[in-house]
Amino acid sequence: MTSGGALAGPFENEVTLSFEVNGRRVTRRGPGHLSLLRWLRDLVGVTDPKYGCGEGVCGSCAVQVDGQVVSSCIVLAAQVDGAKIETASGMCGDDGSLSGLQQAFHEHHAAQCGFCTPGMLMAAASLLEDGRHRSRDEIREALHGNLCRCTGYGPILDAIEAAQAGREATGPRAGSETKLVAG
Amino acid sequence: MSAGEIHSSKAEELRVVNQPLPRPDQREKIAGSTSYAADFGMPGMLHARLVRSQVPSARILRRDVSAARALPGVVAVFLGEDVPHNTVWVDVPGQTVRVAALRASMEVLATDRIRFHGEPVALVVAEEESTLARACQLVEVETEDVPGVFDPFEALAEDAPAVHESGNLLAEWNIDRGDLEEAFAKADAVVEGTYSTQFVDHAYLEPEAGVAWVGDDGVVTIRVCTQVVEHYRDVARILGLPESKVRVVAPYVGGGFGGKEDMTVEPYVALAAWRTGRPVRMQWTRDESLLARAKRHPMHFKYRTAAASDGTLLAEDIEIMADSGAYAYLSALVLLYSSVHACGPYKVPAVRMRARCAYTNNPPTSAFRGFGGMQVVFPYECQMNRLAAKLGLSPDELRKANALTRGDELPVGQPIETEVLLAQTIDAVREAAGPAPQPSRAGKLTGRAIASNFQSYGRCTWLNDSAAAWVGFQLDGSVSVRCGVPDIGGGQASSLAQITAEVLECPLESVTVYFGDSSLTPLAGTTTATRQLLMSGNAAHVAATLLRGYILHGVALELGESEESLELRDGEVVAVGRTVPITEALTMCRRLNVPIEALGTFFGPKGKPVEKELKTDRVFPDFTFGTHLCDVEVDPETGEVTIVRYVASHDVGRAINPLSVHGQISGAAVQGIGMALLEEITLDHGVNLTGGLFQYLVPTATDVPDIETVVLESGEGLGPFGARGIGEPPIGPPLAAVASAVADAIGAWVTDLPITPERVLKAIEESRA
Incomplete structure (x- = not known):
């Protein structure tokens, strides 16, 4: 059981917000002061974005809001009412298959404890979106807002480079990154 | 040798173990479906x-x-x-x-x-x-x-405010071995140094x-x-x-x-x-985690190292003071680890070591990767690099000449019982690193240094450690493993799947591991002390081996053959002239009342409890040895230190999963580099001023280079298939490797951590004065 529905209500400053979360339209009522992170975790039941610092430093809560990567812990849910939200779990195919980027993370051992991984995937997917080739140092630079305490980062860079090479060879694979590009 | 390679001294036919297989738990984590x-x-x-x-x-x-x-x-x-x-x-x-x-x-x-x-x-x-x-x-x-007390030295002064009624001295350990006076009297070179480490936080991403x-x-x-x-x-x-x-x-x-x-x-x-x-x-919020959870012990060190002109170590005279903070937690044990590891992976005939740990009104300190065995690497390896410079010897040869080998004793009396590849790890990092770095532009200074270490794996022998695991076949031939091991991201559960699949000759995908439940899985003890591969790994190996024996026994009974003539291979029992699919073998066993499940218990090596005066035999089961090489570039105008290259080599005995081994070494090296250069919990008279990850600087992808690893496999470890533990050992060398590389670059030593730009500038100024 996930934390969805953990809030019971009624609430002070109650608001009704509607999002398209990973392709699913979700309308919920809840306290107006909630961050997007808490709205997703406590009301929608999408828990792959994580609370890591609450101040937009660690990147564990990264999601895409209308195509832009944001730290969902420092965005009020009410500020982005109606937005299209993508999280790492939405990158999987409908059959649960991993996207090309996710597969590269798996093969290159880019996750250990895995807690930073959903946010890391969002940052990486966003980076690869425009199809421009990035050097390893450019990828490194693009990840500076996502902390990882387990891997030492090398395997994550390996995975993103491999996913980039795969796209350059064959084009984006069917699945979520193409959904993200379309978004 | 070049980075990314594995060098194995013993060939063994392994099908699942020793293979770089992507871990099943990672797939769930990457899919975002893991429920933390x-x-x-x-x-x-x-x-x-x-x-x-x-x-x-x-x-x-x-x-x-x-x-x-x-x-x-x-x-x-x-x-x-x-x-x-x-x-x-x-x-x-x-x-x-x-x-x-x-x-x-x-x-x-x-x-x-x-x-x-x-x-x-x-x-x-x-x-x-x-x-x-x-x-x-x-x-x-x-x-x-x-009135409070916020410094461990002040806490032990006579008129210090008492943090606890029992007094502020929490623990002390002493070592006295050989004739110290004589050793210093006949020494050709003596190197003296003081060193200090800071409060640091684990800063895992999950509060x-x-x-x-x-x-x-x-x-x-x-x-x-x-x-x-x-x-x-x-x-x-x-x-x-x-x-x-x-x-x-x-x-x-x-x-x-x-x-x-x-x-x-x-x-x-x-x-x-x-x-x-x-x-x-x-x-807990991040602020709460940074505020109140136990930290790594800050330690103060005074080292005097004596050597002969050819570099032979003669004596170490060591004082260690650790800050326990307000409560004991595991401080006494952490200090014991510091004491046992204090002379490094070297033969030292005469030793005087005094280690003390005091209560203060600072945040409590307790376990943190390396557990006291890592802080001491900072002084003992800086001392080795200084000694090499003083005697005009190669730091590599100095280490090799003094390295422990099988049969030697640690200063506490513990014998080294497995083969030591320390010299090979030194050669490995040198070979992988190649020529020394050149400045990226005029005015920058470059430096290179190595640091070696050893770190125990497995708990103290007198704790009578044990772990249990259960392995059973399901009727369709798939396999369940039950083991109380907590999986903290190092592949603790998936290692058991690999070990089980290897022993039972079944596909890795057919093994499911149920873990970390104190009521429903057999207890396996803590995921700490680099002990789980040794303990739960061996327990799973024992259980799977028992189970394989049961299956062969059942089929032998049924067919009227001897067990010795049968073997498990690729999901079948192979007999003379025929093969029995595993599902059929299980049916035979059930019919004949032969179990298709087994509980394995592994008991750690035993030893005597230690006394304050450390003179004993086996304190730890065994040790993992390694060497790191660090290249830095320093900007003498700003004091900024950039790590341009970092190579790490350890003898892991046997890599159960080479991907996980590389991950442990790379992650530990970066965590150690963070402590060397960036991380510090700041206190003002016990008030914790570090309020979030804005202030507590965990290394980002741009702060560190790729960690290059060269993995050696002696096959000598006490774990399954000859594995040694590798979770903690690689966090030891970075402090000394970075500090010594900085010293090589600027010609002066920064011996208080972290090595901030201010401290680098101060060291440069003082060396010019």
Whole structure:
């Protein structure tokens, strides 16, 4: 059981917000002061974005809001009412298959404890979106807002480079990154 | 040798083990479907938060919770008097057998005395998480400041304020070996140095969290991110329940590094669930985690190293002082690790070592990857590099000439019983690194240095460590493993799947591991001390080997053949002239009352308890050796240090999963580099000023280069297939490797950590003066 529905209500400053979360339209009522992170975790039941610092430093809560990567812990849910939200779990195919980027993370051992991984995937997917080739140092630079305490980062860079090479060879694979590009 | 390679000294036909197989747990994590401690909830669940002290040293005069209780949405507010047994006994955590208590304790909720900034005083429980902040503000705690002490040396002065009535000296260990006076008298070179390390935080990305509930069977279950499911015993003692009525479940943990070895949220969620009858969740904020959870021990070192002109080490004269903070936690053991490892992986005939650990009113300190065995690498390896420079010897040859080999004894008397590849790790990093670095532009300074280390794996031998695992075939031929190991991200569970699949000759995909449940999986002890591959790995190996024997026995009975003529291969039992599919073999066993499941228990190597005067034999099961090489570039105008290249080599015995081994070495090296250059919990008279990850600087991808690894496999470890532990050892060398490389670049030593630009500039200035 996930934390969805953990809030019971009624609430002070109650608001009704509607999002398209990973392709699913979700309308919920809840306290107006909630961050997007808490709205997703406590009301929608999408828990792959994580609370890591609450101040937009660690990147564990990264999601895409209308195509832009944001730290969902420092965005009020009410500020982005109606937005299209993508999280790492939405990158999987409908059959649960991993996207090309996710597969590269798996093969290159880019996750250990895995807690930073959903946010890391969002940052990486966003980076690869425009199809421009990035050097390893450019990828490194693009990840500076996502902390990882387990891997030492090398395997994550390996995975993103491999996913980039795969796209350059064959084009984006069917699945979520193409959904993200379309978004 | 070049980076990324594995060099194995013994060829063994392995099919699943030793293969770089992507881990099944990672697939779930990457798919975003793993349910971590804070991702879990239950209908009707309440939320809880701690009211913590705002001051580091005080007497509590009055506590008033009436306003907080009256706030709408607040269900309960608990004080120490509401806890059935308001004491956390800091025994050796996670024992699977009974050992003598360390006799150190602290209150679950403080009732009388505050000893550190952030100490828990009250527990607030509310319907909504949003109510908690306001409710906590409404709890009135009136205190009167009591003089505190914030430095371990001052704490041991005669007139120092007493942190505890028993006095401020928490632990001391001594080593006296050989004739120190004589050794120094005949030495050709003596190198003296003082060194200090700082308070650092584990800073795993997952803050402490858990949910507790009381089941319809009356069992209190706590689902929590922990390295130790055996804390169910501590919770039972606090609640006054039989141990059989408390259960701890550890889901995949978002990083541990020792910070989830002691209890965090467990007693609080358990108390709240027990008292309210409803499920309760507690999740610490990052600020709370940085404020109040135990840190790494800051240590002060004084080293005097004596050597002959050819570099032969003659003596070490060592003083160590560690800051335990306000409570004991595991400080005495951490200091023991420092003491045993204090002379490094070298033969030292004469040793005087005095290690002490004092209470202060600073944050408590406890387990952190390397556990005291890592801080000492900083002084002993800086000393080796200084000695090499002083004698005009190669730092590599100096190390090789003094390296421990099989049959040598550590200064405490422990014999080295397995082959040591220290020299080979030195050659490996040199070969992989190639020529020395060149400045990226004029005016920059470059430096290169190496640091070697050794670190124990497995717990102290006198703790009588053991681990159990259960392996069973399902009727369709798939395999279940049950083992109480908590998986903190290092592949603790998936290693068991690889080991089991190897022994049972079945596909890795057919093995499912159930882990980390103190009631439903056999207890395997803590995921700490680099012990799980040794302990639960061997337990799974024992269980799978027993099970393989059962299957062959059953088929032999059925076919009227000898067991020796049969073997398991590729999911079949191969007999002379025929093969029996595993499903058919299982049917045969069932018909003949032969078990198709087995429980394996592995007992760690045994040794005698240690005394204050360390003169014993085997303290630890065995050690892992390695060497790191660091290239830095320093900007002498700004003091900025950039690590341009970093190579690490360890003898891991056997890599059960080479991907995981590389991951452990790379991650540990970066964590060590963070401590060397960036990380520090800042205190002002015990007040913790580090309020978030804006202030606490964990290395980012742009702060570190790729960590290049060269893995050596001697096959000599005590773990399954000859594996040694590798979780902690690689965090040892970075402090000395970085500091020595900086010294090589600027011609002066920074011996207080972290090596900030200010300290680098100061060292340059002083060396020019």
